[in-house]
Amino acid sequence: MTRATSTAAKRQIKWKYIANYLVIGVLTLLFGGLSLAGQLGQSTVYLLEKMSISVILAVSLCLVVGFMGELSLGHAGFMCVGAYLGGKVAALLSDLLGSGNNVLALLASLLVGGLCAAVCGFLIGLPALRLRGDYLAIVTLAFGEIVRVIFQNTSLESFGGTLGMKTPRFNRNYLFLFGFLLVLATLAVIQNFLRSKHGRAVTAIRDNEIAARATGINVTKYKLIGFVLSAFFAGIAGVLYSYSNYQVESSKFGYNYSIEILVMVVLGGMGSINGSIIAAVLITYLNTRLATVLTGNLAVLQNLVYALVLVGIVIYNNAPALKSFRERVNLKALLSKLKKPVQDPAVIREDAAAWDRIPTKIDMDDLLTVELQQKKAAPADADSDGEANSDAASDETADRKKDET
Amino acid sequence: MEFLHTLINGLSLGGIYALVALGYTMVYGIAKMLNFAHGDIIMVSGYVILVFLSMTGNPLLAIFASIVFCILLGVVIEKVAYKPLRGASPLAVLITAIGVSYLLQSLAQMIFGADPKMIVIYDFGSVSIGAFSIEVKTLLTLFASLVVMISLTLFIKFSRTGRAMLAVSEDRGAAQLMGVSVNRIITITFAIGSALAALAGTFYLLKAPNMNPTFGSLPGIKAFTAAVIGGIGSVPGAMFGGLLLGIIECLCNAVPVLSPYTDAIEFLILILILLVKPTGILGKKRREKV
Numbered sequence: 001m002t003r004a005t006s007t008a009a010k011r012q013i014k015w016k017y018i019a020n021y022l023v024i025g026v027l028t029l030l031f032g033g034l035s036l037a038g039q040l041g042q043s044t045v046y047l048l049e050k051m052s053i054s055v056i057l058a059v060s061l062c063l064v065v066g067f068m069g070e071l072s073l074g075h076a077g078f079m080c081v082g083a084y085l086g087g088k089v090a091a092l093l094s095d096l097l098g099s100g101n102n103v104l105a106l107l108a109s110l111l112v113g114g115l116c117a118a119v120c121g122f123l124i125g126l127p128a129l130r131l132r133g134d135y136l137a138i139v140t141l142a143f144g145e146i147v148r149v150i151f152q153n154t155s156l157e158s159f160g161g162t163l164g165m166k167t168p169r170f171n172r173n174y175l176f177l178f179g180f181l182l183v184l185a186t187l188a189v190i191q192n193f194l195r196s197k198h199g200r201a202v203t204a205i206r207d208n209e210i211a212a213r214a215t216g217i218n219v220t221k222y223k224l225i226g227f228v229l230s231a232f233f234a235g236i237a238g239v240l241y242s243y244s245n246y247q248v249e250s251s252k253f254g255y256n257y258s259i260e261i262l263v264m265v266v267l268g269g270m271g272s273i274n275g276s277i278i279a280a281v282l283i284t285y286l287n288t289r290l291a292t293v294l295t296g297n298l299a300v301l302q303n304l305v306y307a308l309v310l311v312g313i314v315i316y317n318n319a320p321a322l323k324s325f326r327e328r329v330n331l332k333a334l335l336s337k338l339k340k341p342v343q344d345p346a347v348i349r350e351d352a353a354a355w356d357r358i359p360t361k362i363d364m365d366d367l368l369t370v371e372l373q374q375k376k377a378a379p380a381d382a383d384s385d386g387e388a389n390s391d392a393a394s395d396e397t398a399d400r401k402k403d404e405t
Numbered sequence: 406m407e408f409l410h411t412l413i414n415g416l417s418l419g420g421i422y423a424l425v426a427l428g429y430t431m432v433y434g435i436a437k438m439l440n441f442a443h444g445d446i447i448m449v450s451g452y453v454i455l456v457f458l459s460m461t462g463n464p465l466l467a468i469f470a471s472i473v474f475c476i477l478l479g480v481v482i483e484k485v486a487y488k489p490l491r492g493a494s495p496l497a498v499l500i501t502a503i504g505v506s507y508l509l510q511s512l513a514q515m516i517f518g519a520d521p522k523m524i525v526i527y528d529f530g531s532v533s534i535g536a537f538s539i540e541v542k543t544l545l546t547l548f549a550s551l552v553v554m555i556s557l558t559l560f561i562k563f564s565r566t567g568r569a570m571l572a573v574s575e576d577r578g579a580a581q582l583m584g585v586s587v588n589r590i591i592t593i594t595f596a597i598g599s600a601l602a603a604l605a606g607t608f609y610l611l612k613a614p615n616m617n618p619t620f621g622s623l624p625g626i627k628a629f630t631a632a633v634i635g636g637i638g639s640v641p642g643a644m645f646g647g648l649l650l651g652i653i654e655c656l657c658n659a660v661p662v663l664s665p666y667t668d669a670i671e672f673l674i675l676i677l678i679l680l681v682k683p684t685g686i687l688g689k690k691r692r693e694k695v
Contacts, residue, residue, distance in 0.1 A: 069494070127683075128679060142672035143672070145626070146668070149669045153666065255622070256507075300514040300519070304511040304512065311501050314501045314504065315489050315501060319490055319493060320492045320493060322489075
């Protein structure tokens with residue numbers, strides 16, 4: 001029974017993941033074609049770049065928050081590391097190889113940016129992930145601040161200090177395609193990680209750390225793997241940002257940006273990659289559109305709404321008092337109401353829970369109570385024949401055992 | 406002489422951190438959650454002082470109003486945002502707390518604008534003993550925070566409510582069986598924490614009179630660091646950690662090479678402490694039970 005349900009669940013998850021590849025693959029081809037035909041405006045292209053950056057960030061944070069159950073408040077810090085170091089490598093390479101659309105330089109800087117962020121993730125995760133509780137949140141928060149302070153105090157020649165660092169350009173018409181490809185790569189790595197032994201270990205730790213430890217899972221190791229992976233992709237998103245923005249400023253990667261990514265993950269439903277992608281696209285779109293509408297002090301209205309959405313969604317999804325309400329009113333319950341009950345045996349074999357709903361099963365309790373009532377009546381009839389009665393009773397129990405087996 | 410000056414400044418700043426850290430540590434010990442919105446209570450207290458000072462011109466009244474307002478705010482936040490999540494996963498509570506912090510900052514920015522506002526509560530001037538000169542507000546902060554810390558310790562040790570708080574932090578279920586109203590104790594804890602934060606906000610405003618919506622986040626994070634360094638959940642730990650962090654900050658600021666990196670150094674110390682002694686300097690190790 002459990003076997004049947006688990007395979008069904010596996011199949012479902014696989015489809016969810018494949019849907020991600022399909023949708024993003026189709027979009028890549030579509031926008032690639034449009035771009036070749038020269039149909040995309042500059043603002044659209046810029047928006048697409050931003051969206052791909054947000055999706056990479058949201059999916060990688062989803063791994064930590066949704067699947068590992070730890071809170072990282074320094075995702076923008078890892079992005080900052082990637083943006084500065086990857087951007088620096090790109091600038092050096094473009095000096096060396098001559099400027100232009102150098103794909104090799106792009107790939108090299110992506111790799112360097114991602115790896116540097118991953119190393120930072122390792123150094124931060126090592127002390128914090130050994131501990132239970134909310135220590136990762138604190139340490140990543142501190143890390144984000146440290147990174148900002150360090151890059152702010154660099155000299156003008158090295159990383160530009162407070163003025164920010166100039167980064168090389170790349171053809172706008174194709175950069176977003178690289179962004180889309182990177183989104184696909186991120187999905188491929190993270191989704192396959194989640195389906196692997198390592199990913200299951202990580203989710204097992206989230207669900208019950210003590211039980212996971214008792215089954216021999218090295219908790220710190222698996223948490224660290226997940227966290228470093230997440231930091232790596234944040235670094236890659238940073239490099240992409242440095243290419244997209246032409247300039248990297250440390251003030252951009254503050255606490256607020258980390259929170260914005262967190263809002264995407266929470267809005268998408270923690271632990272859902274599809275949800276994170278949709279929320280990231282939606283929020284990035286809204287940010288860009290609202291930036292022209294809301295100016296000055298009104299711009300904060302957006303933050304206010306994000307904050308309210310964050311608090312509202314978390315309380316709605318997690319409050320113990322709302323549990324029964326959530327179970328009654330949700331999409332799944334509505335869908336199951338719409339569906340007709342399955343009766344076909346071939347289908348039932350797949351749907352193991354359906355066995356409980358089918359009236360073919362013999363109800364043991366009913367049978368037993370009927371027999372007991374008969375037995376109660378029997379001794380009153382034949383008082384004298386005690387031995388025979390007990391024999392009959394033992395026969396009865398033997399029969400019952402046979403029935404059960 | 407220079408060193409003594411730095412030391413007193415550090416102790417005074419440390420007093421402010423300790424007051425805020427007490428709020429963090431008490432809430433952590435009793436409600437078992439990190440109240441990320443605690444730092445923003447400091448900011449709210451600053452704005453309340455701004456409003457009352459411009460309305461009445463009386464600094465004492467403004468400080469009193471800020472304390473009352475912050476207590477109410479702390480209790481309301483607890484009732485509205487945290488209480489529904491009691492029994493939910495720690496991650497959910499943590500994210501809600503961050504959301505509340507973000508909400509307070511955005512609200513403040515909407516009402517008062519993002520540009521900094523200068524607030525001078527009262528100009529105390531400075532005293533000098535021989536060649537040694539020090540500002541009165543520094544001494545006042547140090548003295549007041551010490552008095553508050555001592556009275557809080559006495560309150561927790563000897564009053565009925567204080568003992569109930571200790572009992573709840575030790576074992577919530579057992580305390581409830583002994584007739585302690587856990588909900589009431591949590592509310593009181595938030596009220597005390599918010600009052601301390603409001604007081605700390607007043608002192609911080611004396612020290613750094615530029616108000617903006619993110620005014621509370623840096624001292625909030627620093628105080629939090631102090632609470633973790635001292636051992637989160639431990640009241641004397643928060644006091645010790647706060648004073649220690651204040652001294653470290655002032656010493657770093659006094660050295661020209663280190664001064665731009667002061668914040669980074671403090672957070673680095675936090676990471677090192679977590680690496681060596683995760684429970685903090687005065688924290689107790691808790692055994693994990695299934």
